[in-house]
Amino acid sequence: DTGVSQNPRHKITKRGQNVTFRCDPISEHNRLYWYRQTLGQGPEFLTYFQNEAQLEKSRLLSDRFSAERPKGSFSTLEIQRTEQGDSAMYLCASSSLAGGPQFFGPGTRLTVL
């Protein structure tokens, strides 16, 4: 296993369009996290899965955002009706231990025009 992968690496979309990102975690990791990172800031937590269950969701997360992890393997993050403020790097991470270290993917950079 070569680590966490994310697709696409870059996405450019027009305001109002929907976008979907995919994350494939390290295969034996049952915990998966989504973050958003803007320039000059640290990653901001969005949501967290343990297996297929979504256990935590940031209060900052708009209802235009939804995430799934069917069968507890890969995860998707969808943003509906994108806005320019959604432009950011979206990071995925996985881990095998609660409170343990996380392993990050390369991220998907979203640009909303």
Add this chain to the structure above:
Amino acid sequence: AQSVTQLDSHVSVSEGTPVLLRCNYSSSYSPSLFWYVQHPNKGLQLLLKYTSAATLVKGINGFEAEFKKSETSFHLTKPSAHMSDAAEYFCVVSRSGGSYIPTFGRGTSLIVHP
């Protein structure tokens, strides 16, 4: 509740001189603490972790950090900086065990001059 403060947004050193990146945290629980590094256009990489074992933690690439409960600090150090150390560094606090949400600091940009 938990939070983390990285005291310097930028740190500039000369190659071969020591590195000190400062991090203070607050946590209502026994914390787990981490340092991650992010090189330009690359993913976040774990440097080291503290999870209630030895207070002096050694990581990759010659970095280490000391957990000081009385000072609520977890500063990152390296005896001698290399040009390849130039990157963004993030301090992270989370709760040991159970469901948790990790909190990242805003990052410290390390600049290494030849």
